[in-house]
Amino acid sequence: MYKMMTPGPTMVAENVRMARSLETGNPDFDVDFYDYYKETCELYSDLLYTKNESLILSGEGILGLEAAVASLTEQGDRVLVLDNGVFGKGFADFVSMYGGEPVLYTTDYKREIEVTALREFLEKDSDFTYATVVHCDTPSGMLNPIDQICPLLKEYGILTVVDSVSGMFGNEVRVDDWKIDILCGGSQKAISAPIGLTLVTISEDAKKAMKNRKTPIASFYANLTTFEGYYEKKWFPYSMPISDIYGLGQALENIKEDEDFLARHERIATKTREYLTSIGLQLYAENGYSNTVTVFKVPEGVTAEQLLQTVREDHNILLAGSFDVLAGEVIRIGHMGYNCTEENIKATLEAIELSLKKLNETNLNL
Numbered sequence: 294m295y296k297m298m299t300p301g302p303t304m305v306a307e308n309v310r311m312a313r314s315l316e317t318g319n320p321d322f323d324v325d326f327y328d329y330y331k332e333t334c335e336l337y338s339d340l341l342y343t344k345n346e347s348l349i350l351s352g353e354g355i356l357g358l359e360a361a362v363a364s365l366t367e368q369g370d371r372v373l374v375l376d377n378g379v380f381g382k383g384f385a386d387f388v389s390m391y392g393g394e395p396v397l398y399t400t401d402y403k404r405e406i407e408v409t410a411l412r413e414f415l416e417k418d419s420d421f422t423y424a425t426v427v428h429c430d431t432p433s434g435m436l437n438p439i440d441q442i443c444p445l446l447k448e449y450g451i452l453t454v455v456d457s458v459s460g461m462f463g464n465e466v467r468v469d470d471w472k473i474d475i476l477c478g479g480s481q482k483a484i485s486a487p488i489g490l491t492l493v494t495i496s497e498d499a500k501k502a503m504k505n506r507k508t509p510i511a512s513f514y515a516n517l518t519t520f521e522g523y524y525e526k527k528w529f530p531y532s533m534p535i536s537d538i539y540g541l542g543q544a545l546e547n548i549k550e551d552e553d554f555l556a557r558h559e560r561i562a563t564k565t566r567e568y569l570t571s572i573g574l575q576l577y578a579e580n581g582y583s584n585t586v587t588v589f590k591v592p593e594g595v596t597a598e599q600l601l602q603t604v605r606e607d608h609n610i611l612l613a614g615s616f617d618v619l620a621g622e623v624i625r626i627g628h629m630g631y632n633c634t635e636e637n638i639k640a641t642l643e644a645i646e647l648s649l650k651k652l653n654e655t656n657l658n659l
């Protein structure tokens with residue numbers, strides 16, 4: 294197997310794989326499983342410093358984003374979509390799909406959202422049902438200061454939906470302190486469980502907004518209210534993927550027990566940026582660097598495809614290109630969760646350096 298240094302899915306620890314292979318009962322009828330599900334959700338909430346309820350939904354990361362939008366949007370609602378990246382802008386499509394009117398607040402994709410400028414914008418227009426913001430916009434590695442953005446929006450009475458699928462745990466997230474109404478997470482990024490689950494953390498204000506809707510939520514799978522009272526009623530809206538959830542539970546335990554987790558992400562991200570720039574490469578972003586993914590420009594003289602292929606074939610390491618407006622322009626190194634070790638990053642950075650040398654020599658001789 295190759296080393297998978299992509300910004301998700303990440304590599305998976307052996308104890309997570311083992312947990313997924315445990316014998317299972319029937320999750321619809323097994324009372325113990327309701328306890329396990331609830332405790333896993335509570336552990337996740339604890340790790341995000343919140344008393345808000347979290348739910349595990351059966352579907353990968355995107356389902357959580359769609360569920361948040363489906364559950365909050367009513368016909369004609371104005372929704373502020375903070376857009377400084379591909380995922381940021383992508384929220385507008387979901388908003389339109391559920392009958393809302395997305396209002397794009399678009400800023401430079403190379404820079405984090407500036408809080409003072411956002412405040413000036415809100416002074417003039419703050420008539421929004423809710424706002425969407427991406428914590429770490431993975432195609433560019435852009436990290437937004439949600440610790441300031443969410444409290445600011447709250448001052449204006451605007452609920453927030455935060456996509457931290459690739460941000461959380463590698464970067465600090467404090468849901469209660471930062472007043473985040475719906476936080477979306479996924480199993481296959483820094484949590485380092487396999488692809489397949491999304492997690493949503495829902496504030497009391499967001500629950501109230503869902504309850505006070507005038508029209509019903511136009512979805513079943515993406516309806517966050519269907520889980521209401523599941524524990525008391527011993528009734529899930531659909532059969533839960535029990536093995537996936539056992540794996541997730543173990544992956545969250547791994548994070549809880551690893552006291553160096555956040556600090557290690559910070560250290561390795563810093564080291565990665567220093568190393569890349571020291572060998573003459575240029576980072577994509579000007580600020581807003583995430584601890585989970587580093588994105589650098591494809592240097593002159595080589596193509597993204599050549600570099601990815603050489604690193605893969607000569608060094609057995611999988612890196613990622615990017616997509617949408619960044620396709621072919623940048624290379625992405627994922628250093629999150631189980632990938633984020635000194636050993637892995639050392640091997641990855643050396644592989645990049647050696648591959649560039651080789652490609653430059655071959656291309657010169659052509």
Ligand SMILES: *Cc1c(COP(=O)(O)O)cnc(C)c1O
Nearest residue numbers: 353354355380429431456458459
């Ligand atoms: C990975 C990711 C998602 C979820 O996408 P998947 O299709 O589940 O991989 C959502 N938002 C961001 C920012 C992500 O990085």
